[in-house]
Amino acid sequence: MxxxxxxxxxxxxxxxxxxxxxxxxxxxxxxxxxxxxxxxxxxxxxxxxxxxxxxxxxxxxxxxxxxxxxxxxxxxxxxxxxxxxxxxxxxxxxxxxxxxxxxxxxxxxxxxxxxxxxxxxxxxxxxPETYFTVWSNLYEFGRLQRGETLLVHGGSSGIGISAIQLAKALGSTVFTTVGTDDKASFCEQLGATRAINYKTQDFVAEIAALTANKGVNVVLDMVGGSYVARNLQVLATEGRLVMIATQGGAKGEIDVLRIMQQRLVVTGSTLxxxxxxxxxxxxxxxxxxxxxxxxxxxxxxxxxxxxxxxxxxxxxxxxxxxxxxxxxxxxxxx
CATH class of the missing domain: 3.90.180.10 (Medium-chain alcohol dehydrogenases, catalytic domain)
Known part of the structure; x- marks a missing residue:
């Protein structure tokens, strides 16, 4: 020894x-x-x-x-x-x-x-940090189920890569946002059904088109700020927004009526x-x-x-x- x-x-x-x-x-x-x-x-x-x-x-x-x-x-x-x-x-x-x-x-x-x-x-x-974060937020707080759809922001980050791979492996359809076309191709090779370049595309419109206006079941967000209101727009009825970071700001606008009418859950955590x-x-x-x-x-x-x-x-x-x-x-x- x-x-x-x-x-x-x-x-x-x-x-x-x-x-x-x-x-x-x-x-x-x-x-x-x-x-x-x-x-x-x-x-x-x-x-x-x-x-x-x-x-x-x-x-x-x-x-x-x-x-x-x-x-x-x-x-x-x-x-x-x-x-x-x-x-x-x-x-x-x-x-x-x-x-x-x-x-x-x-x-x-x-x-x-x-x-x-x-x-x-x-x-x-x-x-460790990646998978403790991804599992607790997607499957404990976000209650993501097999057959559901997930939107992950920051798909080329450590958290994003793990979330894409794990959700795909456990039977979910995964969409993600990234900042370059190269990162988009990278995330799609990892298992994302579609990676959206947020600098050239509106992810709200893209998700609407990809889901026939139904929206996604869970959003995993590390941006916050202006993304909060837009995340609520892409959620399906009874969808869950899980926030884990505030890279875009700690405050965002919430449409309370949308939350009530669609029975949405807004949650988040730090580890x-x-x-x-x-x-x-x-x-x-x-x-x-x-x-x-x-x-x-x-x-x-x-x-x-x-x-x-x-x-x-x-x-x-x-x-x-x-x-x-x-x-x-x-x-x-x-």
Whole structure:
């Protein structure tokens, strides 16, 4: 067994700002509790929430590591006395409240999953935040069913790619919006029936035409703002709008009469601050419904680009360029 050092490299944010606010620092290896797993991190996934945290708009919850990183993959370096599910040396990935941009991270075992199939650490680091978010919002809150239709905004993002593949695999028809024709072709190759370029097409009109004016059963929205009213317009009777981010603004107009007449449901969620009990439940859903589909190749991780840990500023700049298709990953260890 490799000895655990006393210190580790991390990416820190001493002062909010642009990508250059991310700095390489040294911190103590975190302590871990009886119900925790200490992971030697090999790779960490980037998420939009990391960008918000870097800007000072999304601080870590109380008790969580202060540096960014909501998902990571690596090997178990140590385990708490109550942990029976994993042992030292196991290959795992984990959903985190923070701290993924580090060589070690401690996390409750309820948020740790085995790496499915033959995936490597880079691929596995793209899974936890994405699939915890997609499953909880599409299937727990959005109640998406086999045979229903789904509209996913931001289809070429990590969330979008996973939502397209999973909903398609579980029997739904998927439409999506993207910002370029190249991304549209990419999403249709992944399984979207139609990808709509929102810069050149009106997604409300396109969805009406694609569904014979019936609308879709569920909309998964990470835009907010002006999209809220338009999302309500594309929902079928008893449709569900699920909001998971506010990239287009935190406020939007709601047609209350439309909601009443069509019996629509408007909901949303954030994941980071949810209790570990909820995350443990979602973990079991993933192990039952999603991990086998990843292991057999039905669902495949899509990694856009890999950066070394010290190059985290460049990785954030790449994310903010919005040119990526798939996940951006930091390579942390071997």
């Amino acid at each position: 490799t000895a655990i050092p006393s210190a580790m490299r991390v990416i820190d944010v001493p002062k909010p700002g642009g990508p250059d606010a991310l700095t390489l620092a040294e911190r103590p290896v975190p302590a871990f509790g009886d119900d925790d797993v200490l992971i030697r991190v090999a790779a960490a996934g980037l998420n939009r929430a990391d960008v918000l945290q870097r800007r000072g708009a999304y601080p870590s919850p109380p008790g969580a590591p202060p540096n960014p990183g909501l998902e990571a993959a690596g090997t178990v370096a140590a385990a708490g006395r109550n942990v029976r599910e994993f042992k030292v040396g196991d290959r795992v990935c984990a959903l985190l409240q923070g701290g993924g941009y580090s060589e070690y991270v401690a996390v409750n075992v309820g948020q740790v999953l085995p790496i499915p199939g033959s995936l490597d650490f880079i691929e596995a680091a793209s899974l 980071r601050t949810r209790a570990v009990e909820f995350k443990r439940e979602m973990k079991q859903r993933l192990l039952q419904h999603v991990w086998p589909l990843i292991a057999d190749g039905t669902l495949r991780p899509v990694v856009d680009k890999v950066f070394d840990l010290a190059d985290a500023p460049a990785a954030h700049a790449h994310m903010e360029s919005s040119t990526h298709k798939g996940k951006i990953i930091l390579k942390v260890g071997g």
